[in-house]
Amino acid sequence: MTNLVKVCPVAELPVNLGVGALVKGQQVAVFKLKTGDIYAVGNFDPFSEANVISRGLVGDLQGHKVVASPIYKHHYNLATGECLEDESVKIPAYSVVVQDEYVYIVA
Amino acid sequence: MRIVMIGHGMVGHRFLESLAKNAPEQHEVIVLAEEPRPAYDRVQLSAFFNGKTAEDLSVTPHDFFSNTGYGLQLNTRATGIDTVTKIVTTQNGDTFHYDKLILATGSYPFVPPVSGNNREGCLVYRTIEDLHAIRDTAAGSKVGVVVGGGLLGLEAAKALKDLGLETHVVEFAPRLMAVQVDEGGGRVLRKKIADLGVGIHTERNTVEITDGEKCRHVMKFSDGTSLETDMILFSAGIRPRDDIAKNNGIAIGPRGGIVVDNYCRTSAPDVYAIGECALWEGKIYGLVAPGYQMAEVACTHVVGGADKQFLGADMSTKLKLMGVDVASIGDAHGTTAGSLNYSYVDERTQTYKKIVVSADGKKLLGAVLIGDVEAYGDLLQLKLNDMNLPDKPEGLILPASDGSKPVGLGVDALPMTAQICSCNNVSKADLCAAIEGGVRELGELKSCTKAGTSCGGCAALVGQVLKCELGKLGVEVKKDICEHFAYSRQEMYHLAKIGNIRSFDDMIAKHGKGDGCDICKPTTASILSSLWNEHILKKPLAGLQDTNDYFLANMQKDGTYSIVPRIPGGEITPDGLIVIGEVAKKYKLYTKITGGQRIDLFGARVEQLPVIWKELVDAGFESGHAYGKSLRTVKSCVGSTWCRYGVQDSVGFAIDLENRYRGLRSPHKLKFGVSGCTRECAEAQSKDVGIIATERGWNLYVCGNGGMKPRHAELLASDLDSETLIKYVDRFLMFYVRTADRLQRTSVWRDNLEGGLDYLKAVVIDDSLGIAEEMEAQMKHVVDTFSCEWKDAINDPETLKRFRSFVNSDEVDNNVVFVEERGQIRPATVQEKAGRIAVAEV
Ligand code: SRM
Ligand SMILES: Cc1cc2nc3c(=O)[nH]c(=O)nc-3n(C[C@H](O)[C@H](O)[C@H](O)COP(=O)(O)OP(=O)(O)OC[C@H]3O[C@@H](n4cnc5c(N)ncnc54)[C@H](O)[C@@H]3O)c2cc1C
Ligand code: SF4
Ligand code: FES
Numbered sequence: 019m020t021n022l023v024k025v026c027p028v029a030e031l032p033v034n035l036g037v038g039a040l041v042k043g044q045q046v047a048v049f050k051l052k053t054g055d056i057y058a059v060g061n062f063d064p065f066s067e068a069n070v071i072s073r074g075l076v077g078d079l080q081g082h083k084v085v086a087s088p089i090y091k092h093h094y095n096l097a098t099g100e101c102l103e104d105e106s107v108k109i110p111a112y113s114v115v116v117q118d119e120y121v122y123i124v125a
Numbered sequence: 126m127r128i129v130m131i132g133h134g135m136v137g138h139r140f141l142e143s144l145a146k147n148a149p150e151q152h153e154v155i156v157l158a159e160e161p162r163p164a165y166d167r168v169q170l171s172a173f174f175n176g177k178t179a180e181d182l183s184v185t186p187h188d189f190f191s192n193t194g195y196g197l198q199l200n201t202r203a204t205g206i207d208t209v210t211k212i213v214t215t216q217n218g219d220t221f222h223y224d225k226l227i228l229a230t231g232s233y234p235f236v237p238p239v240s241g242n243n244r245e246g247c248l249v250y251r252t253i254e255d256l257h258a259i260r261d262t263a264a265g266s267k268v269g270v271v272v273g274g275g276l277l278g279l280e281a282a283k284a285l286k287d288l289g290l291e292t293h294v295v296e297f298a299p300r301l302m303a304v305q306v307d308e309g310g311g312r313v314l315r316k317k318i319a320d321l322g323v324g325i326h327t328e329r330n331t332v333e334i335t336d337g338e339k340c341r342h343v344m345k346f347s348d349g350t351s352l353e354t355d356m357i358l359f360s361a362g363i364r365p366r367d368d369i370a371k372n373n374g375i376a377i378g379p380r381g382g383i384v385v386d387n388y389c390r391t392s393a394p395d396v397y398a399i400g401e402c403a404l405w406e407g408k409i410y411g412l413v414a415p416g417y418q419m420a421e422v423a424c425t426h427v428v429g430g431a432d433k434q435f436l437g438a439d440m441s442t443k444l445k446l447m448g449v450d451v452a453s454i455g456d457a458h459g460t461t462a463g464s465l466n467y468s469y470v471d472e473r474t475q476t477y478k479k480i481v482v483s484a485d486g487k488k489l490l491g492a493v494l495i496g497d498v499e500a501y502g503d504l505l506q507l508k509l510n511d512m513n514l515p516d517k518p519e520g521l522i523l524p525a526s527d528g529s530k531p532v533g534l535g536v537d538a539l540p541m542t543a544q545i546c547s548c549n550n551v552s553k554a555d556l557c558a559a560i561e562g563g564v565r566e567l568g569e570l571k572s573c574t575k576a577g578t579s580c581g582g583c584a585a586l587v588g589q590v591l592k593c594e595l596g597k598l599g600v601e602v603k604k605d606i607c608e609h610f611a612y613s614r615q616e617m618y619h620l621a622k623i624g625n626i627r628s629f630d631d632m633i634a635k636h637g638k639g640d641g642c643d644i645c646k647p648t649t650a651s652i653l654s655s656l657w658n659e660h661i662l663k664k665p666l667a668g669l670q671d672t673n674d675y676f677l678a679n680m681q682k683d684g685t686y687s688i689v690p691r692i693p694g695g696e697i698t699p700d701g702l703i704v705i706g707e708v709a710k711k712y713k714l715y716t717k718i719t720g721g722q723r724i725d726l727f728g729a730r731v732e733q734l735p736v737i738w739k740e741l742v743d744a745g746f747e748s749g750h751a752y753g754k755s756l757r758t759v760k761s762c763v764g765s766t767w768c769r770y771g772v773q774d775s776v777g778f779a780i781d782l783e784n785r786y787r788g789l790r791s792p793h794k795l796k797f798g799v800s801g802c803t804r805e806c807a808e809a810q811s812k813d814v815g816i817i818a819t820e821r822g823w824n825l826y827v828c829g830n831g832g833m834k835p836r837h838a839e840l841l842a843s844d845l846d847s848e849t850l851i852k853y854v855d856r857f858l859m860f861y862v863r864t865a866d867r868l869q870r871t872s873v874w875r876d877n878l879e880g881g882l883d884y885l886k887a888v889v890i891d892d893s894l895g896i897a898e899e900m901e902a903q904m905k906h907v908v909d910t911f912s913c914e915w916k917d918a919i920n921d922p923e924t925l926k927r928f929r930s931f932v933n934s935d936e937v938d939n940n941v942v943f944v945e946e947r948g949q950i951r952p953a954t955v956q957e958k959a960g961r962i963a964v965a966e967v
Contacts, residue, residue, distance in 0.1 A: 086643035
C-alpha cells in the first residue's frame with residue numbers, strides 16, 4: 019500500500035455529488051453515492067477538453083453507476099472510466115480505499 | 126387523352142394528384158370549378174375562425190397546375206353534358222370535348238323547407254364564402270342558432286361560440302350526433318356541451334322563422350315553444366350535387382346521388398363520379414377518406430392501371446367537438462342481430478364508453494366513446510382487421526383498478542395489412558417500409574407517407590407504430606423521460622403534486638427505479654421548485670441540479686462560468702454599469718452585451734463565483750437566472766416615457782413583470798417582451814409571453830419563439846388592463862408549467878396542445894377547467910417566496926464549500942488558460958495551450 023494518496027475525510031464528500039482532488043498532480047473527480055460507495059475517475063473530459071467531470075451528475079444507466087459530463091453530457095462508467103456513448107473513449111478510473119474515515123486514492 | 130373534371134374539391138384534387146403521380150406522360154386535363162379558388166381543406170374549415178386564412182387552408186400547391194400543365198378554370202360552373210358527343214357545356218356557353226369525364230361535384234347543405242329560411246342572416250356552412258358571410262353577420266349579432274346537432278352542426282356551433290355569440294343548437298332528433306352516438310353517449314355528450322354554455326334544444330321541429338322582438342328573428346317550433354336569434358346556420362345534413370347528372374340522363378339513386386359501380390363508373394360510358402356526389406350500393410359517404418379511395422380507384426381505371434375497386438369504406442370517426450372527445454366505430458347502435466353490449470359510465474368525469482361485440486363474444490362490431498377516446502386506435506384496429514377480442518373484452522374500456530392506464534392491445538399485434546390512416550389509405554406495411562427506409566421521426570413519417578395529414582385521427586396510432594418499429598430496430602424512442610421513470614414530465618408533475626413529494630429520493634422510491642440520472646434528477650428538481658419553490662441548493666435538492674443550476678452559473682466550453690446579473694427590462698443606471706465594469710475589470714472577465722438586453726461576464730473559475738457575486742449582490746444586483754430553466758429576460762422598448770409614438774410605459778411594465786416572475790422554475794426557459802406601441806421594437810411577438818401596448822391597455826401574445834424554429838406568438842386577449850393581464854399570465858404560465866414536457870418551449874407545447882389556441886383561451890380566460898384560482902394561488906406562492914439564489918448562497922457557509930476546484934488543495938485548474946483578443950480575454954485553443962498542461966493518461 020505504498021501508493022495511497024490521502025484526499026479528505028469521508029464526511030467532507032457530499033452525498034451523490036462530486037468534488038475535485040489533486041492526486042500527484044493529476045486532477046481526479048471523487049464521488050460518494052447514497053450507498054456510501056466512493057468512486058474516483060479522471061476529472062478531464064476528453065470531449066470538451068476541460069476538467070469538469072467532478073461537476074457532473076451521478077446516477078445509473080443500463081446497470082452501471084455513471085457520471086454525466088456537464089458539457090456535452092457523455093456518460094462515464096464510474097467503476098471503469100469507460101464512455102457509454104463511445105467505447106473507444108475511456109477516462110482513468112482509480113481505486114479508492116477508506117481508512118479511519120479518510121479517503122485514499124491509489125495512484 | 127383528354128380528361129375533363131367537374132368540381133375541384135378535396136376529392137377532385139386527390140384525383141389530379143394521383144393522375145400526376147401515376148401517369149406523368151401528359152394527358153390533357155381540364156378542370157371546371159365553380160368556386161373562386163382551387164381546392165382547399167374543407168375538413169379544417171373551422172380553423173378559419175382561429176386565424177387560418179384561405180391560403181393556409183389550400184390543399185393545392187401554388188405551382189401544381191403550372192408543373193403538371195393541367196388547366197383550371199375557376200368561377201366556371203358546368204351546366205350540361207352530352208354523353209353521346211362527349212361534350213361538356215359551361216354556364217358561359219363554352220364547350221369542352223372529353224375522352225373521360227370525372228364528376229367530383231360534392232354536395233350542398235340541406236336547408237329544411239321552413240318558411241322564412243331565406244331571411245337575412247340565415248346561412249349555411251360549407252365554403253369559404255359561407256365563412257365570410259358568417260363572420261360578417263356575427264359581427265352585428267348577439268345570439269346565434271345552429272339547426273342540426275350532428276357532427277357538422279356542433280362544429281358550426283363552436284364557430285359561433287368562438288365569434289362571441291350566445292349559441293344554441295336546435296335538433297330534431299332526441300339527441301346530439303344521433304347517427305354516430307347511442308343514447309347513453311348522447312346524454313353524456315349533451316351534458317358536456319351544455320356545460321360549455323351552449324343551449325341545447327332537442328326534439329324541436331322548426332315550423333316558421335319570422336321577425337323577433339329582442340333579436341332579428343324568432344324561430345317557432347311545432348311544440349309551441351320559440352327561440353329568438355340574430356342569425357341561423359343550417360346544418361341539417363348534406364345532399365349530393367347530382368343535378369348535372371340527372372338533367373343529362375345519367376342515373377341517380379331514388380333519394381339522389383350519382384350511381385357508381387366498384388370502379389366509380391356512372392351509367393354513361395367514360396363518365397365517372399367520385400366523392401360526396403357518388404352513390405355506391407345505395408350509400409353516400411359524407412367523409413373525405415372514402416372519397417379519396419374513390420379518387421384513387423377512378424384514376425387507376427382511367428389510366429388503365431391494376432385492378433383496383435372501391436368496396437365500401439369504414440365510417441368510424443374520432444373528433445374533438447368543442448373540446449369534447451367523441452369517437453364512434455362501426456355498429457355503434459348495436460343493431461347487428463344477437464350483438465352484446467358492454468358499457469362504462471362515469472358521471473363524475475363525464476365519460477362514456479361502450480363496445481358492441483358479436484353474439485359469441487369473439488369480435489368487435491362497434492363502439493362509442495365520449496370524454497375519453499384513448500381506446501379508439503385499438504378498438505378501430507380490432508374491428509377493421511376482424512381480430513379476435515381478448516378474453517375479457519370489458520378490459521378494453523374499463524379503467525384499471527390501480528389507476529394505471531388500461532392495457533391496450535399494442536400495435537405490434539396488428540397485421541401488416543392493417544389500415545392505419547384511412548384518410549390516406551396508408552397501411553402498417555407502408556409505414557414500416559418507410560421506417561425501414563430510414564425514417565426516424567414522426568413529422569418525417571407523416572410527410573413521406575401522408576399518414577395523419579388529413580383528419581389527424583390516426584396520428585396517435587402512427588406514432589405508436591413508429592415507436593414500436595424503431596424499438597425493434599433497436600432505436601430508442603420513449604415518452605418515458607429516462608430509464609428510471611416510466612412517465613412523462615407532465616405525469617411526474619402530477620405524481621409529485623398529488624403525493625406531496627418533496628425530494629428526489631421519495632420520488633424515485635415511490636415511482637421510479639434505480640439511482641436516477643442527469644435527465645430525471647434535474648427534471649424532478651425543476652418540478653419540485655415549480656411546486657414548492659424551495660431554494661434549489663437546499664440539501665436534498667442540490668444533488669439534482671444540472672451543473673449550471675448547481676453552481677448558479679452557466680458553464681462554458683473550458684469549464685469556467687459566466688455571470689449574468691438581472692437587469693430587469695434592460696434598464697440600468699450609470700452607477701450599475703460602473704459596478705459591473707469594475708467587477709469585470711477586477712476579476713479580468715470578458716464582458717458582452719447579450720441578445721437579452723443585459724450584460725454577461727465570462728471566464729470566472731468556480732472558486733471565484735461567490736466572491737464576484739458578493740460584490741454584485743452588495744451593489745444591489747441579483748441573480749439573472751441565466752443558468753435556470755426559468756424566466757430569462759423581459760425585453761422592453763423605451764416606450765411612452767421617451768418615444769414619440771409610445772402609448773404606454775413599456776419599460777415600467779417590463780420591470781414589474783420581470784420582478785414578478787423571476788425565479789419561476791419551468792419546463793424550459795421563458796422569455797417575455799413588452800413593446801410600447803404597435804411598431805414592436807421589443808420583438809414581443811417572438812417571445813413566450815409578448816405584450817404590446819394599445820391606446821386602451823395591452824394586447825397579450827403567447828407562445829412565440831426565436832431560436833432554432835421561430836414561431837410567431839398568437840394573440841390571447843386584447844386591450845387588457847395591467848391587473849387582468851397579470852392574472853392571465855399567472856394562469857398561462859402555471860398551466861404551461863403543469864402540462865408541458867421536459868425541455869418543451871411554450872411554442873412546441875402550444876403546437877402539441879390538443880384543442881389549440883381556443884382551448885388555451887378557454888382555460889386561461891374562461892377558466893373552463895375550474896383551476897384558475899388554484900393556479901393563481903400557486904403563482905402567488907412562488908412570487909411571495911422569491912429570494913435571490915445568489916444572495917442566499919453567499920450567506921450560507923455550507924453552500925459556499927462547494928465552490929472550490931479541489932477538496933485537498935487551494936490550487937486552481939491549470940487547464941484554464943486565457944489569451945488576449947480585442948482588448949479582452951478569451952479561452953486559449955488547444956494548440957495555444959499545448960505544452961502547458963499535463964493531460965491525464967490512461
Ligand atoms: C448569452 C446569450 C448570447 C449573447 O451573447 O447574446 C445566449 C447564450 C446561450 N444561449 Fe441563447 N443566448 C442569448 C440569447 C438568446 C436569444 C435572444 C433573446 O433572448 O432575445 C435566443 C432566441 C430567442 C428564444 O429563445 O426564443 C436564444 C436562443 C437559444 C436557444 C434556442 C432556443 C429554442 O427554443 O430554439 C438555446 C438552446 C436551448 O435552450 O436549448 C440557447 C442556449 C444558450 C446557451 C445556454 C447555450 C449553452 O448551453 O451554453 C448559451 C449560454 C449562455 C451563457 O453562458 O450565459 N439560446 N438565446 C444570450 C443571453 C441572453 C440573456 O441575457 O439571458
Ligand atoms: C365544416 C365541415 C367539416 C367537415 N369535417 C369533416 C371531418 O372532420 N372528416 C371528414 O372526413 N369529412 C369532413 N367534412 C366533409 C368533407 O369536407 C367532404 O367529405 C369532402 O370535402 C368531400 O369532397 P368532394 O371533393 O367530394 O366535395 P367538395 O369538397 O364539396 O367539392 C366539390 C366542388 O365541386 C364544385 N362544383 C359542384 N358542382 C359544380 C359544377 N356543376 N361545376 C363546377 N364545379 C362544381 C363545388 O363548388 C365544390 O367546390 C366536413 C365538411 C364540412 C363542410
Ligand atoms: S447562438 Fe449558439 S453559440 Fe451563440 S450564444 Fe447562442 S447557443 Fe451559444
Ligand atoms: S385517418 Fe385521417 S389523417 Fe389518417
